Amino acid sequence: MADWVMTATTIYCDAIDDEVTLIVHRDGTSKCTGYKKYSKPDKETAKLIKTRSQQSGKKLGCAEPVCSRLTQYRDKLLAG
Secondary structure: OOOOOEEEEEEEEOOOOEEEEEEEEOOOOEEEHHHHHHHOOOHHHHHHHHHHHHHHOOOOOOOOOOOHHHHHHHHHHHHO
8 A cells, every 4th residue: 555645736637728636545536626617617617618618629628527637647656
């Protein structure tokens, strides 16, 4: 078992065109700070997503509480 309690890293997430923080606990539970903000955005955040989507030419959004970026980071930490 790892000798840490919790760790976090900030990454650029291309799914939402913003930086998010990935948090992983020693027991394997994990979360992304972008999920709460972007999965059910308030009016201001929704407007920002729409603008960024138009600029990038692709639909942006966060639909998964545990995405592949978070899973890969968690698995890497827990592996060793």
